[in-house]
Amino acid sequence: MIDVNSLPGQRSVGHIFGRLFIYGCLLFCAAIYLMPLVIMISTSLRPLAEIKSGTIIALPREITLDAWAKAWGEACIGTKCTGLSSHFWISLKVVVPSVIVSTAFGVLNGYALTKWRFRGANLVFGLMLFGCFVPFQAILLPMAQTLGLFGIANTPLGLGLVLTLYGLPFSTLFFRNYYVSIPDDLIKAATIDGAGFFATLRYIILPLSAPIIVVTVIWQFTNMWNDFLFGASFSNGDGQPVIVALNNMVNTTTGVKEYNVDFAASIIAAIPTILVYVVAGKYFIRGLTAGSVKG
Amino acid sequence: MATLKISDIRKSYGSSVILDGIDIDLEHGDFLVLLGPSGCGKSTLLNMIAGLETIDSGEVAIGDRVVNRIHPKDRDIAMVFQSYALYPNMTVGKNITFGMERRKVPKAEQVKALKHVAGLLQIENLLNRRPAQLSGGQRQRVAMGRALVRDPHVFLFDEPLSNLDAKLRGEMRTEIKRLHQRLGATIVYVTHDQVEAMTLATQVAVMKGGVIQQYGPPQHIYAKPSNMFVAGFIGAPAMNFIPATIASGDNGGYGLVIRQPSVDGGEIHLSLTDYETKDLGSYQGREVVLGMRPEDISRYDPNGSAAPMDTFACKIDVVEPTGADTLIVTTLGGKEVTARLPPKQAGFSGEDVFLSFNMSEASLFDAETKNRI
Numbered sequence: 026m027i028d029v030n031s032l033p034g035q036r037s038v039g040h041i042f043g044r045l046f047i048y049g050c051l052l053f054c055a056a057i058y059l060m061p062l063v064i065m066i067s068t069s070l071r072p073l074a075e076i077k078s079g080t081i082i083a084l085p086r087e088i089t090l091d092a093w094a095k096a097w098g099e100a101c102i103g104t105k106c107t108g109l110s111s112h113f114w115i116s117l118k119v120v121v122p123s124v125i126v127s128t129a130f131g132v133l134n135g136y137a138l139t140k141w142r143f144r145g146a147n148l149v150f151g152l153m154l155f156g157c158f159v160p161f162q163a164i165l166l167p168m169a170q171t172l173g174l175f176g177i178a179n180t181p182l183g184l185g186l187v188l189t190l191y192g193l194p195f196s197t198l199f200f201r202n203y204y205v206s207i208p209d210d211l212i213k214a215a216t217i218d219g220a221g222f223f224a225t226l227r228y229i230i231l232p233l234s235a236p237i238i239v240v241t242v243i244w245q246f247t248n249m250w251n252d253f254l255f256g257a258s259f260s261n262g263d264g265q266p267v268i269v270a271l272n273n274m275v276n277t278t279t280g281v282k283e284y285n286v287d288f289a290a291s292i293i294a295a296i297p298t299i300l301v302y303v304v305a306g307k308y309f310i311r312g313l314t315a316g317s318v319k320g
Numbered sequence: 321m322a323t324l325k326i327s328d329i330r331k332s333y334g335s336s337v338i339l340d341g342i343d344i345d346l347e348h349g350d351f352l353v354l355l356g357p358s359g360c361g362k363s364t365l366l367n368m369i370a371g372l373e374t375i376d377s378g379e380v381a382i383g384d385r386v387v388n389r390i391h392p393k394d395r396d397i398a399m400v401f402q403s404y405a406l407y408p409n410m411t412v413g414k415n416i417t418f419g420m421e422r423r424k425v426p427k428a429e430q431v432k433a434l435k436h437v438a439g440l441l442q443i444e445n446l447l448n449r450r451p452a453q454l455s456g457g458q459r460q461r462v463a464m465g466r467a468l469v470r471d472p473h474v475f476l477f478d479e480p481l482s483n484l485d486a487k488l489r490g491e492m493r494t495e496i497k498r499l500h501q502r503l504g505a506t507i508v509y510v511t512h513d514q515v516e517a518m519t520l521a522t523q524v525a526v527m528k529g530g531v532i533q534q535y536g537p538p539q540h541i542y543a544k545p546s547n548m549f550v551a552g553f554i555g556a557p558a559m560n561f562i563p564a565t566i567a568s569g570d571n572g573g574y575g576l577v578i579r580q581p582s583v584d585g586g587e588i589h590l591s592l593t594d595y596e597t598k599d600l601g602s603y604q605g606r607e608v609v610l611g612m613r614p615e616d617i618s619r620y621d622p623n624g625s626a627a628p629m630d631t632f633a634c635k636i637d638v639v640e641p642t643g644a645d646t647l648i649v650t651t652l653g654g655k656e657v658t659a660r661l662p663p664k665q666a667g668f669s670g671e672d673v674f675l676s677f678n679m680s681e682a683s684l685f686d687a688e689t690k691n692r693i
Binding site for chain 1: 403
């Protein structure tokens with residue numbers, strides 16, 4: 026790559042102004058992006074009285090975690106006042122297994138579609154790809170009927186099943202596209218070495234899959250955690266995931282609007298996805314840009 | 321005992337025929353090179369021997385056992401791939417022993433075999449590295465080590481040297497030859513490089529369009545190519561093809577006439593008394609193609625000694641020094657003809673010289689069927 030700062034004949038006044046302009050733009054954009062988060066955090070740390078007496082947008086004069094405690098354990102959702110905590114755990118209970126299952130099937134599907142090609146593999150892949158584009162709304166009613174038929178309507182299991190099914194096309198697509206770049210000769214060599222379908226997967230393919238597994242987990246986790254439509258449709262009452270609960274909590278119209286609690290609740294609901302990004306983020310970029318696996 | 325016997329193998333994808341009746345019979349210790357341009361079916365044939373491709377019809381037998389329906393892992397073969405196909409996530413040592421691990425070979429035996437192979441290929445100091453940390457030549461060695469450690473009935477090499485640079489390729493070629501001499505193993509080797517075929521093989525199968533064009537020892541194929549494709553494919557610079565006519569000679573034999581289309585015209589008369597096929601009666605007066613290797617053309621210097629047979633005058637068009645030899649290009653019968661001469665005899669472009677053909681090494685081809693006469 027060319028280092029644009031060290032090209033000859035670059036140190037003119039125009040160049041310096043150009044640099045200033047570029048950095049100015051970058052700083053401006055960064056500030057715009059950061060603003061909502063800063064305001065959310067600062068507001069969530071202010072007592073309600075302070076917010077009411079002044080403007081919403083201001084730095085806290087007095088820092089308190091009361092709003093966080095209330096959002097977590099005492100805020101009213103509908104008629105129950107137990108905060109987000111129980112819904113938070115339900116979300117984890119639904120999303121974590123769904124992510125694991127849909128990623129695992131993505132591995133298997135991608136592997137079978139690229140390395141053990143069978144008659145009609147392309148058609149199968151095409152149909153699975155089609156699944157990525159089916160709008161959520163289109164399947165709400167048939168899915169509700171199906172879940173009812175299985176007797177798992179309004180249960181975490183039912184919701185998890187829906188999320189897993191919707192995650193499958195994407196995880197298949199991710200793994201399939203990644204595995205295409207793994208040379209077929211590796212599979213041939215493993216075959217001659219005596220490794221079958223699953224041994225090849227276990228010893229050759231999986232150890233090469235770390236970047237794409239990270240990408241898929243982040244993608245699936247974020248989508249499933251943030252899902253609202255399925256959560257609102259296929260769960261009720263205590264079984265609602267945290268995003269739906271957050272909505273219900275913020276939209277409760279009785280009493281005073283507690284901005285600090287609402288903001289704290291929003292951040293709580295967002296923490297897991299932020300954590301996943303922070304922990305796995307650098308692999309995310311690496312996984313997205315990882316090219317062929319060089320032997 | 322036949323080590324590898326291939327009988328009438330056929331394969332087609334839809335309407336395109338990949339292999340059209342291949343027969344090969346190898347003894348133990350043979351080094352067979354499948355040589356041909358890309359798309360000739362040589363890699364497909366190798367994959368069929370390995371069991372990685374299905375066979376439409378015909379039979380592959382390894383060590384007296386028909387393996388058509390036997391899984392690759394049970395065929396007693398080992399394969400070296402063009403891309404090396406080393407497992408990127410495993411160390412060199414693991415790469416080499418993976419096959420034994422899958423076969424549940426006892427640990428002590430694995431260690432012993434690994435040590436032996438690593439010593440053979442001089443890769444002892446690389447065993448704990450990963451493939452990504454190796455140079456091309458080292459990867460090549462590891463790939464061979466993975467095959468050698470199995471001690472199989474037949475080794476299969478799929479263009480193993482084509483990813484190396486020229487110098488390394490030469491070194492690895494010598495190494496493969498040395499290994500073959502030392503182990504006496506049976507090897508099937510696919511390449512499109514005729515130099516590799518000439519240097520390594522005990523038997524060469526030149527393939528084109530799914531058919532073996534000629535099968536035999538490399539020197540025989542070089543000296544007596546069975547058709548113009550084989551003649552042109554083997555040897556660099558390629559064999560010269562000169563249109564000529566068969567005429568009856570002075571003493572009852574036959575001769576060859578090359579007509580020069582240039583301004584000064586004229587005809588070059590060559591004798592065919594030494595040619596392998598004595599009865600050329602059916603070709604008399606017909607157009608044929610004379611095949612002449614560049615090294616079978618020499619320069620005659622008229623310094624008083626009697627001119628050898630089959631000498632004629634021509635003009636040098638281009639001089640190309642290559643170091644050991646100098647190539648000179650002239651035009652005969654409307655075709656460019658290259659001669660390989662010692663540099664001191666080469667002369668300069670535009671010079672009028674006498675060249676003589678060593679007609680005992682000549683090949684004649686039918687102009688229509690392209691086959692050797």
